[in-house]
Amino acid sequence: MSMHLGNWQLDTVNGGWFRLDGGVMFGVVPKHIWKHVATPDPQNRILCANHCVLARDGRHTVLIDTGYGGKYALLDRKFYDMEPGEPLVESLSRLGVAPSEVDHVVFSHLHFDHVGGATRQDAAQRLALTFPNAQHSVSRIEWVAASSQLPELATAYPSQEVLSLRELTRLRLLEDGEEVVPGLTSRMTGGHTEGHLSFLFHSNGQTACYPGDICPSTYHLRRMWHLSYDVFPLDTRRNKPRLLAEAAEGQWWMLWNHDPTAVVSRIVQDKKREFVAVDVSNTM
Ligand SMILES: [Zn+2]
Secondary structure, three states: EEEEEEEEEEEEEOOEEEEEEEHHHHHOOOHHHHOOOOOOOOOOOEEOOOOOEEOOOOOOOOEEOOOHHHOOOOOHHHHHHOOOOOOHHHHHHHHHHHHOOEEEEEOOOOHHHHHHHEEEEEOOOOEEOOOOEEEEEHHHHHHHHHOOOOOOHHOOOOHHHHHHHHHHOOEEEOOOOOOOOOOOOEEEEEOOOOOEEEEEEEEEOOOEOOOHHHHHHHHHOOOOOOOOOOOOHHHHHHHHHHHHHHHHHHOOEOOOOOOOOOEEEEEEEOOOEEEEEEEEEEEO
């Protein structure tokens, strides 16, 4: 999709489609309920998009999240049914954008499907930045957790590439509410990870929100429908409905990261279903 929000041109770019286990996608929600919303494949996996956002305003070229990239091992690629090649770079090139033109890379959090595309292997099999001219930003709290190497977080983060980011670039560590560039601010939502950030674009009195994995798709609009990857599920249950209520009230455009059909929509409150998507666009 391509949409204009005041001075911003927002395009979704493909960070790579993949599949996640249905139980992981919907946490405590029983399968006999979620299977009517999202159909699992024979291995019980749900098809997930990976819509990253390219935002341009004539001064900056900002990329939010980088997908999973092109360097994971064949076994992982099969397990998650990942696309071959470098989906993000290929998707950018279809928009006529070269990696060297991106001046800001901003991460919602540092799980493999959001940070993997930020690095690639060079000819000598060393990790190199995919976007060599970009300032890379992540929340301070997320960085502390992802680089901690705590055993209880070890499987959540691809530690080798997370740690290599610090060697490859001078990371900018964001606080809650910090302006990334004019017209783009961070919003600490926690829940999915302790330092998880959503992002808000503002221009001409309009707002667009990239909620990230605190609400990865329109399947997740209900309080109790959240990923079992969430490290702080109670914070998701508290903070997500708050963010969604604000989005409904302010008529924000929501940019859904992992939704296989809805790329962008608005949301409204609903007595029975809490929130529902309206003005849905299936392509951006
Ligand atoms: Zn994700």
